[in-house]
Amino acid sequence: MPLGHIYLNATISNQEHLNSNETVNPTHYCNTITYIRLTTVLLLRAGYVLIQIGSIPTNDVYSIAFHNILDITVTICSYGLMGHMFSFGQETLGGFVGSGSSAFSGYTNLDVIIYGFSACLIGSAILTTMLSGRILPMTAAATSFLHGGLVQPIVMHWLWHEKGWMAKRRMFKMRFSAKDYAGGMVIHLTSGVAAFWGSVCLGRRLVKLRDLSKSSLGTASPGMTFIGYIFIYLGLTSFSLPTQRYQQQRMPADFIGIILTNSLMALTSGLFVFLMQCFCFGRVSGYWVLLKCLQGSLAGLVTVSCAVDAYDHTMAFFVASIGSVTFYCITVILERTFHEDYCNIVPVHVFCAFVGAVFPPLLAKSENLGYSISIPFRLYHTGWQIICAVAVIIWSTAFFLPLFIFLQAMGLLANRSEELNHQRSLNVLKNVDSRRKFWRIFTYSEFAPYVEPGIDTKNGESLEVLKRSNDSRRELLQNSMAKKLEARSPKSPNFVRTPMVPLEEVVKDMGILEAERYPASYEEDVEKRMANNKLLYETLTEPPSPRSQVPTVHRNATGDSLDSEKVVKAEVHAPSVVTDKKEGNRKKIYPRRRPNTVRRKKKLKRLDSN
Structure with missing residues (x-):
């Protein structure tokens, strides 16, 4: 991890400082990398706001901006007041939670505090992206306070504190240590699981296009989301830069160059692999495909985050490719369920983070967990990594799932517009097959029309616009379905x-x-x-034998001869007159x-x- 063992029991009096010719160790103070890290993390928060406005359909865009401002404020307050003590307290309670005096007292290394602030801001951004515009403001504030002040700091203590039970554990006469350098489990897995349970408790939603705000999915959405993901890339890459203490505890090497190279390889690998999958299996144009390409590169960056300092560039490319394939497969499944995830938070920050937590002991270089290890020991560490990842999932689930269920039961979770959208979807679901209880109401396929950015797809003529843009694809789908039905239907026998x-x-x-x-x-x-x-x-199949009888000549009342075919038809279709016995009516x-x-x-x- 980048922090290493960063706690120093240094107490320097003012007199000693004035009389001594030696300067104080500069590691006690924030350096340039810390400033860059905090600045880019704030840009990352701005990037998440841009992708929320450009991806989440809502009738009030300003509620999304207000939700993010409230989340940033509450997260900084909660971590500054109590979260830093639970994460990097000077003492520990069995390696599960920190305790002791405030970390701000004395000459404590404040790099660790700013590192914790940055981690909590990134984690709360992931949670907010899933719930933004759908929950009440007070519920959002309470969720952010608990997430930044209790849940995520405790996971930080487990993995990033020198006495955490995941960082140092001795079992079966062996010492185990989990590898999580840039927050694959601390940030992405913890926040992604919380966001998933929040979305599940909110349930399905059915939004009317004419009720959407003009700024929601507007004409500027493609540019906004592209810039937003660039800010996210910069924030996550800068967050993974090593601290000065981290470099002093290891052999001299260009750790900044290694991390930047691996990050670029991960971004490129994720984007390349996802583009290949789009060309082979799906559509290659459209607004939502563009977003998936950007999210695929983000999935590669999240997958290598656990050991971005320990991979070489080829392994970083390979691991990111696996993460991109995982992202594509999970999105194909989740897009057919009732789960509403417009920014694909769960595939990126849950599944890719879990996959990335498995590979560090197997594919990292000789420098893994601070020293070289053998192949059997790498396998033991792989098992320990999986145990730690599962423990993080259980901890986040055990805290947030009962919380969201309680808020939903009390009517304090969803806002007014979200309740209407949810009730509308339930009313439609009553007329649908019960087997679609956990799936989307409308059939999902690659030929289905999508809402594109711009006001033309949200007015009264939106359905016609969407149909015209997908006529050719719908025609191909109908022709293929007709051929399938014709091949399956049995031929009726001709008697x-x-x-x-x-x-x-x-x-x-x-x-x-x-x-x-x-x-x-x-x-x-x-x-x-x-x-x-x-x-x-x-x-039965023989033709009828010709008759030798003389054809009968039919004549009418005047004596004129009639055609025999007309006579037969007249006899067959001539109505018969009957009398109703009860009423005497002639029918x-x-x-x-x-x-x-x-x-x-x-x-x-x-x-x-x-």
Whole structure:
């Protein structure tokens, strides 16, 4: 981890400081890297605000900005008042939580305090991105206070404190130590799990396009989100820069160059792999595909965050590629569920962070956990990494899931507009198949229309605009579905055969007809029945023999001769007059001829019985 063992029990009096010619160790004070880290983290928060406005459909954009301002304020206050003591307190309670006097007293190294501030600001940004614009302001303030003052600082103590139970653990006569350099478990996994349970408790939502704000998904959204993700890249890369204490505790090396190189390789790998997947399996254009490409590169950066200082550039590229593939597979699954995640927080910060926590002991260089280890010991450390990641998930779930359930039961979780959206979706769900309880109400496919940035897709003509933009893709989908249905549907047997059809095909088709009526007997004696009924089918399929009778001449009342076909049709369709016995009304009844197939089937059945 970048902090190392950073606590110094140095007490320098003013008199000693004035009389001594030696200067105080500069590691007691904040340096340039600390300033860069804090500045870029604030830019990262601005980047998250931009992607929220450009990705989350809402009827009030200003609520998103207010939610983020409130979150930044509450997070800084909560960590400054109590969180720093729980994370980097001078004493520890069994390696689970810090305690003791305030870290601000004396000549304490304030780099660690600013490092903790930065970690909490990044973690709260992840949580806010999932819940922004959907929960009440007071609920947002309470959630940010507990997250920045209690939940995340405790995980910091587990992994980043020199006496944390994950950082140093002795079991089975071996010493274990978890590797989490840039917050893969402390920041991304902890906050991502909390955001996931918040979204699950809020449930599905169904938003009307005409109710959306003009600024939500506006025409400037593509540029805003692109700049926002650039700010996030800068913030996460600068956060992973080593402290001066970290460099002093290790062999001389260009740690800043190593970290920057691995970060760039991870960004490029994630973007490249996701683009290849889009070209092979999905669409290659559109606003939401652009966002997924940027999120794929962010997934690669999150995957290597646990050991970005210990990989070489090839391993960083490989690990980031695995993270990008994981991100793509998870998004394909989650996009079909009722889970509302417009910025793909869960695939990036939960699944990719968990995958990245497994690889440091296996693929890191010889310098891993501060010293060289053998292959069996790497496997032991891999098991310990998995145990620590699962423990972080359990801790975040055990705290936030009961909290969100309680707030939802008390009616203190969702705001007014979100309650209306949720109730609208439940009303629609009543008329849908019950098997879609955990899936989206509307069928999801790559041919489905998407809401694009701009006001044209949110007014009364939005559906027509979306349909026109996807006519070609919808036509291809319908043609493919028609071909599939045609291939699956069984061909109906033709019961009326002409003499031109071979006898073998007639016997075969009639055998199929009998198989539908009597499947058991058909399987037993197919050949026997075909032989017995051969003469019958020959009789049915023979053309009628010409009659030698003289055709009858029909005449009308005046004595003129009539056409025989017209006479037959008139006789068939002539209505018969009957008298109702009860009321005495005369009614005309038109006789209905039975279909040819019904008469033929009855005739066959009668002949078979004879």
